[in-house]
Amino acid sequence: MNKVTFEQLQETLYHEELPNGLNVYVLPKPGFNKTFATFTTKYGSIDNHFVPLNSEEALRVPDGIAHFLEHKLFEDEEGDVFQQFSKQGASANAFTSFTRTAYLFSSTMNIKENLTTLLNFVQKPYFTDASVDKEKGIIEQEIKMYEDNPDWRNYFGLIAGMYDRHPVKIDIAGTVESIHQITKELLYTCYETFYHPSNMMFFVVGNIDPDQTLTLIRENQAEKRFAEPKEIKRFFETESEAAYQKQVTIPMNVNTGKCLVGFKDRLPEKQGKALLKHELSVQLLLEMVFGQSGENYQRLYEEGLIDDTFSFDYSGENGFGFSVIGGDSGNPEKLGETIAAMVKEFAGKPINKEMMESIRKKKIGYFLRSLNSPEYIANQFTRYKFNEMDLFDVIPVLEELTPADLEAAMKEHFNAETQMCQCMIKPKGE
């Protein structure tokens, strides 16, 4: 068991890599009632082309299968795992992202039982033809719910506009057509390949004893047998550096238009410290250009181009990364143009050091606030580790960033000529 203490934050993190390759992290949070645990595989919607375990040939699987698998793992021979958790006073859930599938519970009681249930149901797939078939109706309604949601359509419309071939452009839940191609055999193939403990991480945060928790997990894993770990070969289409399209318009049954502007990373192969530095630099820059304390936000608001739905964010992973800026607007076209013009103007000037200091403080405070949330810690820590970064490096790296770092990130990321795409939702009939 390794132990790392972060003095300033007053947090201690415990870690162990088990013989089967599973990485386990425990972060005690005295004072909290709740314990939150996530069991995550490095497998998401983009992993649709790979060499299955026990096979030599590459296989392409239907869109939405990682998400489908997430739904189906909740069922076992005895029935529904949700029932088991709620008998133990826990609330369970799961989510699938581009690169991860996470299973989680939160609970204030029966922590040992709940940890065991989480470990066991994720490591015990049970799929039948009938249950796979039945799930299709449910997921079909999930897909339709998102199809009616203009924010979702705007966000995914933007990503599909930025990317030509990379599977990040595929909807995480797939389409009504693609999920009908999913079979129980395909689900087992994906499961065997991606749910090996060596491709997974277990994170527990809460009012717990680290020794007892690690012992429980260690013993649980020692009782189970797994195939020898093998490196997973995943294939991704070659993606061009530039944004695929400049503009996408989606007419919908809405009253208010929307506009999101995206900047696509030109060099998305960064991992570790380089990615962390890039991510934090881009986030600082976004705050400096579009934050509520800046001139630009004030202008956009006064001109009536934005309202308080306006936001921005950057997310980067191995193989893709982008920032997204925008929100509701009575004039989505003009909002897009203005955002582009503001980015160009900002890029033409040297970094304002006083502003940078103020935004740096803001980001440090925001990070501190996030540490109140067990959910944030578990999910982000896992995402960071899967990209060879460390969540607890955020403040030190933020403190180290120099104006030169920001200028470099500015040049690399915010090129409005080649890297930008604008996606708009427009009310039908306008």
Add this chain to the structure above:
Amino acid sequence: MTKFTIGALNVHVLPSTTYKTNTILLHMRSPLEKNTVTKRAILPYVLQSGTMEHPSRQHIRRELDELYGATLQADVSKKGENHIMSLKMEVANEKFLSDSRPLFARGLQLFSSVLLSPKVNDGAFDKAIVEGEKRTLKQKLASVYDDKMRYANKRLTEEMCKEEPFGLFVYGNQEDIPSLDGASLYSYYKQVLSADQLDLYFVGDVEEAEIKQLVETHFAELSSMPARESVPPAPAAKQPKEPREVMEEQEVQQGKLHIGYRTQTTYSDEDYFPLQLFNGIFGGFSHSKLFINVREKASLAYYAASRVESHKGLLIVMSGIESKKFDDATTIIFQQMDDMKAGKFTDEDLTQTKAVLKNQLLETMDVPRGRIELEYHSRLSDKSRPLEMWTEEIDKVTKEDVVKVAQKMQLDTVYFLKGKEEAAHE
């Protein structure tokens, strides 16, 4: 949590070292009424847009950045027939920063100036600020239509509570917006300060004595006013009537089925906890009847759930289904309700739901905002229910209690937002 009164302010303090931040929250409460609803929907947003010292949103935000990214949020909500305006600030605790200059007192000073020293000229709020917020409110109201789940919920409430204040939308209405101006809003603001029920909460690394002194310094205008008598609004009329069905057509992929029941039970009633158990067994969780039968067994929906409005006495069922499956879904939902009334649920269902409810309660208490909301329930009613008693109250509920609550449920309105025929492309 300790409580004390300083003039017109009810102050609540919860000292805790669990968090990395300190939270300040103010609730301003008054009855939900047609002639003030839109004013209250805009007022807190005007307040957070400029003070005498920090005359624009941008200036206020700069000060917040300097306070290590302190957050300031305005909000409006509806709890029963109360209309609540809120201001919330969260500020980092400097003991976790390498820079140890104190942040809390400076944050509180900004918070109080947003409330008590807004940007005003000649007895009116700043014209540009008011016009900007009118535009934002207009867009906010228009875009409710764009979020179909929210839209259906708003429509159901309007249809169901046509004759009651509860039928008013929390953000007011478009018709009132043109007549709002800086002068009329300012005179309403003065009325709020002199008549609203004011509850100020502090959660974090703070002490009662310190808070007392800070409140007296920074909220002098309010702390020198006489204490206000708490008047919980009269219990909402519960008018039984013939159930109604309201159908609406739009171009949507998924139909939104929202069903409203009258529970005849509110927070101050004896059977409040049995109602929580009822909702948990019927539709509140992923082990509930609605989830199991509408989703897991019939594959009709991705979500099928119910929730309770504790201060108005409503139960709302929500599900997203294929438009042509209206009959199938309502049949299953009504069957679940009939089963509840007939006591067709097991002791195990009851035990399981108790465990989940107790867990939910303890989890909510981990979040400063959640803790405050739980405490605030008691301010909205003449019934005081100390949080320490809740788990015990939940444990005491019997199957008979739940059946009794079930039998009081009355179907009021079925609202269905369905897809247009030509839009059904499969």
